[in-house]
Amino acid sequence: MADDSLLDIGPTSVGPTADRLYAAIVDQIIDGGLRPGDALNEVALAERFGVSRTPVREAVQRLAMAGLAERGARRSFRVRRLPPAELGDLLEALCEIEAVCARLGAARMSEVERQELEACVREGAEAAAAGDGEAYARLNARFHQLVFDSARNDHLKEVAGQLRVRAAPYREAQFRQTDRLASSQAEHEGILAAVLAKDPDAAQAAMMLHVASSSLNIRRMLDPSAPKR
Amino acid sequence: MADDSLLDIGPTSVGPTADRLYAAIVDQIIDGGLRPGDALNEVALAERFGVSRTPVREAVQRLAMAGLAERGARRSFRVRRLPPAELGDLLEALCEIEAVCARLGAARMSEVERQELEACVREGAEAAAAGDGEAYARLNARFHQLVFDSARNDHLKEVAGQLRVRAAPYREAQFRQTDRLASSQAEHEGILAAVLAKDPDAAQAAMMLHVASSSLNIRRMLDPSAPKR
């Protein structure tokens, strides 16, 4: 990672360069390689990935449409920075939409899906007990993805995924706090219980509680004065 | 509109060409100038707007990200066509999200906003009574926009707007049926009543009913066998 070789943008001969660039940059944003405010310099990215500016531009345009990039000085693009108020909006929107997914999912999930979710929560319990934040973060992402899928609505899943990616840079460090691991896990178990009981309204309420709690935690970490909205 | 002159893409010297192209194409999709399945040929669009392919490509890429374009044969793009199942997903998602906006809006609207919404509904009553479908369509769009704004959440407003544009090509002809005018207006009045009563839950329920009713109507128009899901 410390050498100056070309970055991996996935299998060399799969799909248009712009598509792979977009995916690569999104990954960098999610895993913290690119942080909010970082410049998305066209020539730098082009050299970095060993391509011309044209596909880079297209990828960046798409990032902007996805709400992951914003215009900076000199018409440049940079990774979108969310002021506290906007982050609050985002987390609230996510809260509402994920809750809707949970409600629909509770009514529509197949038996297999229910078991998958149960297994995911069980593994989460182990990770939480072991205090393994990294493993828990992965299982948390998987848990929410399973809920999105269970809603059986591609458009809803798409917007939920978009909002979740936007929040990713701010959610990152959340599971360093081991106490958040435990409370998050408890909330997951509450959602699971509602899903297994096939109680849509309870699932919606539990999910809203979970995402709201997560949001509050994120905002606390970013601002010690802890606005409660 | 029948000559072969260059199409108007807005003020000649405002912002990058790609931005204006994007807006122009979106408008065309909304007003029916471009219909689902229509090819988004790069050279044709470039000649049509009097620019090179580069900004056209960027605009089309953005359309794809917005869910308004899809890939067709030969890697080309065309205006996205929604199969019945996907249209159902879209309308359901819209229903849920607009209902959330209505709930939040009912709790957050200012007195001025309440009056604006009331005025909008009043004008809608006149248009509906006069059987003026075109005027009613405009007022309907305005009504929903006011509700989005009232939720005071930019991210929610953004996704709601995105989904609404995706559905636009299919909603278009809805207000040719004068009976739909009347029922839609009645539903608007129900939502307004809940908002004026500052009853968020009632507003959410009323909005969900309204969008669901609209969705059913759209699906009936597109498929006489009227799947009820």
Add this chain to the structure above:
DNA sequence: AAGATGGTATATGTATGCATATGGTGCATT
């Protein structure tokens, strides 16, 4: 010395040209 103004450097915006992939068409063969 401080501020304003003009120049310059750098990065984006657009156009053009070449490479390539894909789908269609026509011919040949079975």
Add this chain to the structure above:
DNA sequence: AATGCACCATATGCATACATATACCATCTT
């Protein structure tokens, strides 16, 4: 006549080159 293969046409994918706008910096003026 139907099917398979090869060729070709066309539109997209990418790269390069030129145009332009903006921010920074230096210099000049007050």
